Amino acid sequence: MTTRSIIIDDEPLAQEIIEAHLKNHPDIALVGKFNNVLNAYQVILQQNIDLIFMDIRMPGIDGMTFYKSLKNPPSVIFTTAFADHAAEGFEVEAIDYLLKPVSSERFNKSISKYLKQNRSEPIQINNYTYFKVSGRLIKINHTDLLYAQSVKDYLVITTTEESHIVHMTMKYLNDLLPKPTFQRIHRSYLVNVSLIEEIDRSHIKIADTEIPVGNNYRSNIISKDLQKQI
16 A cells, blocks of 8 residues: 655755655555644644654754654654654654755665554465455455456555555565466466366356466466367
């Protein structure tokens, strides 16, 4: 899922630099920019913000005091021109503490830290797997998992009840789920073979949904003898 972020900084140029760096990370959406913490407060409460880029020394309430006052605060990356708050920043479990001017390389390292801490690996146990969806672990029974479709860096996992979007590659999911129950049938699709309702040379059908079969993957579900019949 996309990470929702905001910038809180009283310097317009500092806001512009962070915004420019974020353009290299399309999976992190910038919801808003604010020049003080009071303007940002309602957005944090109402819009499920995941990550804050925040200056510390600002007019009125400083960033550190504000962050300590939040209940169940979002993750934070402090951005400041002063190094003397670094220890305090890590006491509140900040993702990182960046000194201005923030370089692209240093910014990217902070984003990597954030993603590593907030995108946990799926957990497979016997006949079900837990997937991280919107910050929660969702249990999906293998018997309910119909198919998965890759969309850029994400997967849409469709079950008998609903669909979930997870941040994962198709290759990883293919290696994770048990064989021969789950097979890749296309570069963009993996299916529960036991739930296939119809097969022809170029498509299969699961739960009334037609899914293409790639030439390089046909042998995963269609034997040579069967291919002669269709």
